[in-house]
Amino acid sequence: MNAAASGPSPASSSARPPLVDFHDVTVAYGRRPVVWNVDFEIDEPCLFGIIGPNGAGKSTLLKAALGLVPTVGGSVRFGGRPLREVRSRVGYVPQRETVDWDFPVNVMDVVLMGTYARLGWFRRPGARERELARASLDRVGLADLADRQIGRLSGGQQQRVFLARALAQEADIYFLDEPMAGVDMRSQEGIFRVLADLRAAGRLVIVVHHDLRTAAEWFDRVALIDMRLVATGPTAAVLTPENLRRTYAGHIEVLEELGRAVAARGRTS
């Protein structure tokens, strides 16, 4: 009912619930916590990066938001509503290594899977779905490879097939889990462009990402995660040396020591 009136309505905009609300999310594997009381909101459509070191729980946080791992506590709400009410509005790009790329399907088959949820039980994709899938492939620059078996794609191409499948979901909120892993720089740029187009079309794009350099370049807002939330907000305001030190504690200290040692040697010589 409210969904229909999604246009700007000044009277209620202040009271409108955030697009995504991570509320005290805690996830544990066994007794070991992986995500600890993470609490933040995303109010506007934007390119949002979830940044942190390996094993920081970034992917787990994303899976918790999608209901793929059980939470110990907390909740994630979308526009004030639980996931099950908005599932068809949420798109997902899993990590590339989670599937068997020797599976006997071609590129078109995989992209069509993005339309399955909307089709529902037992209905097969028709002309409309094929057209949508073709358009999605075109947006990621793979229109020529529609008939290729997925095992004969390079890593970057496989990643873009997953992105095309998510585009075919025609969602409002996209979750991407490490979409740049094992992808060369030029392809990364292509993927980021597609994501920027989604933002321009008013979609919210949430990306688990580990490369700080490209993060600073592309994301509007970020959340720094190291099991707990370190900081969140506009990218430039969050990616400060102090915040990075707190996020990457172990790793960066090593680097700093190395830097100091080099500097000291420079002075003595």
Add this chain to the structure above:
Amino acid sequence: MTAPVIAYNTFVVAVGVAAVGFAAGVVGSLCVLRKRALVGDAAAHATLVGVACGFLVTGRRDLATLLAAALVSAVAGLGAMVLLRRFTRTRDDAAIAIVIGVSFGLGITLVSGIPAWGYADSAGLEQFLLGHTAALTAADATLLASVACVAAIVVAIGLKEATLVAFDAAFAAASGWPVAVIDYLLVALVAVMVVAGLPAVGAVLVTALVVIPPVAARFWTDRVGTMLLLAGVIGLVAALVGVAVSAMRPGLATGPLVVLAAAAIFGVSFLIAPERGWIARRIRARTLADAWSRGLALDACLRAAGAGDGTFTPVDVEAAVAGDRQGGRRAGAEAFAALVRTAAVAPVAGGRDAWRLTAAGRALAEERRRRLDAWARVIEHDPDDAREALTIDLPAPGAVLGRTGAGS
């Protein structure tokens, strides 16, 4: 009076068992793609308990009763497997091994104990161990065929959902599909097919009918739908061969024959399938290595052509190839012979063992260097789409000559 009746019965049984073979291949394909190949084995070994208990409880030994009981125990075995995994944190493979071992031990004890406990009319239960189609009636075969048809139709209806879950369960779950329910339905279908395969193939071997045809079919196709159909056909053929041979030699149990037939089809597929087959892969690797050697030989000729009097001997070229590839002189000699065959090199007139590059050979050698340069550039700078165009095969000399001629 007997001859035509037996022939008719054999025919009906063959049709029934063929239908079971087809459906087992189809259902098994989904099971293999979902990486649950061993689930069928657990279900199969658990059926024996059901067969024995069905007989003990009802005192009947008609096929429908015994198979219904077998299905109950197969599902119970699978349930035990799920519970083991969930509550004892036993890993998948161990849980399956436990179910197979325990249920089979129990089943064998019951089946072999029944005659000893004085039940008359109990002969024949052990036929469920290895399968024996000679004992089947036309009515039995009709029952089996019906079950098989229903299973195949269920797969046809739910193929979209099953493929989605088998390929990417996390994506399926995230977009709202009840992955666990779809998985349970698939496992239930496998249990049904295992039970339907019992009379023909037996508890010990029926899993082969679920697993081997899909794996064999995968060699021939890259599409799920084709793979399912092909696996069905392979299962059908294997089942028919088993029935036919055991009908001709009544002493032989059907099950092992069916499995051997399926294995033979698998072996042939593995060897001669066009893309994924072993021979095709060996030929591709060999062709590529030969093309690479030819390129090395050509480059050695080009270098020699630029020095001294511009001639070279086959031994020089062979040494250059052998030095690079550690392939011995044979690779070099074959490469040089190929250059001679394609008129890339020609002997210098005058009888000495001296050779020179022809115009076509020079163009080809220069084309190769250009390609390698372009290749190095692409690897350094370009995204993976550009790599699509790369190939280390060399074109035919004539083609290159025509192109360079047109270009200049």
